[in-house]
Amino acid sequence: MRVVVIGGSGHIGSYLVPRLVRAGHEVVSVSRGRSTPYVPAPEWEQVQQVFADREQEDADGSFGGRISGLRPEAVVDLVCFTPESAALLVDRLRGEVGHLVHCGSIWRHGASRKLPITEDDPSSAGPAFGAYGIAKERIARLLAAETAAGGLVTTSLHPGHIVGPGWHPIGPLGSLDPGVWRALSAGEALRVPGSGAESMHHVHADDVAQAFELALLHREAAAGQDVSVVAPTALTVRGYAEVAAGWFGQQAVLETVSWESFRSSTTPEHAESSWGHLHRSHCFSIAKAVERLGYAPAYEPEQAVLESVRWLVERGRLEVANPLVAGAR
Template sequence: MKVTVIGGSGHIGSFLVPRLVRAGHDVTVISRGSRKPYSEAPEWQDVHQVTADREAEDRDGTFGDRVAALKPDAVVDLVCFTLESAASLVQSLRGEVGHLLHCGSVWRYGQSLKLPIREGSDSAAEPFGEYGVQKNRIALMLKEETARGGLATTSLHPGHIVGPGWHPIGPLGNLDPAVWQTISAGQPLRVPGSGAELMHHVHADDVAQAFEKAIAQREAAAGEDFNIVAPTALTVRGYADIAAAWFGHAAVLETVTWDRFREDTTRDYAESSWGHLYRSQCFSIEKAASVLGYAPRYEPEQAIFEAVEWLVDHGQLHVARPLGVPAG
């Protein structure tokens, strides 16, 4: 098939695009052209590159027509964040393209009520925050579009994406590199809340696998939405214990109030921590496994170790002791 990937040089696209080329698809990537893929692969030599500023072209009302003019069989949209942008693309592709696949987010759900969270259930509260609210609105619009006989659409909702080349969401639910310095040195790590809060990561290549399978099974995937995460989720305490073991010792944790935690870090890091830990999410992948054959290769700690190791090896994360080999 002819497959167009919007935002193909980012986290997911770095793994998805080579997968699609290996599967025999004719692949075009639309991006701003300002960043190379996170992982090098020979398959990129066979990819058609189109440079475009989506935000500017969305404002002009021309982006959807640009995509439709490529005459793809399937479009994978990895960088759509507003309902207006998504609806504009759908309008341009309706009747022109066979399948639109949208990258959503598990933050389309609010805080967990029952675990695991399943698609279409009462497992989670309503989403909050502009990002999560928009992702949920997009997913609902796409489902309705297909249900009423319009464009065939599918939305896939990854957890906290992990991979070599960027910082993972850490044990405190934020991107603060000082957390890794503290853990590696065996120093006390101040943990807000109970420490039992959950985070559900996923390796970027597992997300790419899910998109590849959904493209290959359009009839089964059309009109559906899927949680795409690792087989298991991590608690704050479990995450810290696993990470500390990579540096040869046990985690030293100090439980503090949220007010105290906010005093000791930046506003952005504190808000990120609260956003992840308040949601305390764990997801079922039963639907993706049964409908698409989704079979994630990475447990969350394996994916996180790979990311941390890459950052340390490339001088982008400084730790107090060398990384060891993860158990298992």
Template sequence: MRIVVAGGSGHIGTFLVPRLVRAGHEVINVSRGQRSGYVDDPAWSQVRPVTADRDDPAFPEAVAGLQPDVVVDLICFTLESATALVDRLRGQIGHLLHCGSIWRAGPSLKLPMTEENGPPPLGEYGIAKDAIARMLKEETSSGGLVTTSIHPGHIVGPGWHPVGPLGNLDPAVWRTLSAGEPLDVPGIGTEFMHHVHADDVAQIFEAAIARRDAAAGEDFSAVAPSALNVRGYARIAAGWFGQTAQLRPVTWVDFRRTAGEEAAQTSWEHLVRDHYFSIDKARALLGYLPAYEPEQAVLESVRWLIDHDELEVATPLTV
């Protein structure tokens, strides 16, 4: 099939595009630039690059003009934008796949969470992702375009910083843990974060394309088989450096003062949701078998950052 991937040079596309090429598809990568992904792969030499801006009102027409059989949209963030693409592609293609987010669900009420029991979302981003997923499901159920929405957890992999043990992107946490120094943890550290390796997300997209009938009108959580809570994540990460995590519980008021408002707010946004999702639906309908536990995925990311002098640590990795 001819598959157009919008945003194929990003985290998921880095692994999805080569997967699709190796599966024998003709792949067109639509992006603002010509970068071929975070990880080198010879499959990129067989990919046709097309430059287009996802925010341009002409984007749906540009995609339709490529005459795809399948469109994978990895960079849609508003209902208006999603609806415009659906309206243009209706009757023109066989399958539209959208990348959502587990933040389509709000703070957990029951664990593990499923595609059906997620509470209402918080914040502009989560609300938009939820609205898009609902629109797509209604589009397919009403006899329109065949769609699938896939909702990744916190994506990690080589080439970028993972969401860390405190639920933010502050690199200082890795130096603290690698030195065995005390780490201020807001509360008691029981909140979950659900990570996923980018290649495991790519696996779900590839499976949904291959199993179109099973994926039609469905939404799937794309996460690792298990989730890490704050204190477990910190203790595992400290162990990578031969250290024992020294966790010091503090109030959120104190944490905001010491961590800084931006980092503390990012932590709050992640930890207040307390997300831990089931992958039973993706297993049953798509045969999803994630290759990475969350700590394995994060370790790969951290190792890459250290090896490329993009992360400062006090002691070397021992694993």
């Protein structure tokens, strides 16, 4: 099958594109810049590279035509963030492409109500909030309605917090604050807002790539569906901090504080990120992904995060007080 991957050199694409080549597909990777994939692989030598500025081409109405002109049988869209952009692509591909697989987000769901959250039970989570989450929810509904009406066959896959070598993971407090890792690695007190029982659901980028590959393979089962793509389990704030401190031979020292006190002790950016993750307190079921797609994630969340942290520490991109313990897992 000829597959066009929009955003092919990013987090997911770095793993997905080589997977598709190994599976025998003809792959075209569309990206905005000429950055190299996060994970090098010899399969990239067989990939056609196309460079395009989606935002600019959406504005002048040419992006959908560019994708259609590449003659895909299927399209994987990893970098669509507005309903307007999604609608433009759908309108151009309708009747020309057999399958559009879209990358959504678990943030299409709001605060958890019943755990694990399932895709088809509206009572398991509250309504989406925040510009990003609301946009992803609207895109998912748009795509589902398109397929239900007999138009373009679409599938929306909704990853959790993606981690892997090459970028910083969402940390135990739900932010990218490097100070969290310094404190844990030194055995210093970590100020924790809330109860510490709030959860976050990570997933390794290669497990997400696996799900996209499977959605293409099982088109009929995936058609019109929304599917959560996460690790088999989720981490609580407390559990995450304790496991992470252990990687450095330390015990986590957690100091429970109010949100008001926490906000006064960090930057507005980190505080907002922490609140967004911990208020949602997400934990998802993977039953639908397993049953419909055959999804079999290889990584538990702590394994995925450790791989990312080890990569950063070894390259001097994350400052820690003590080295990782040999055999940390």
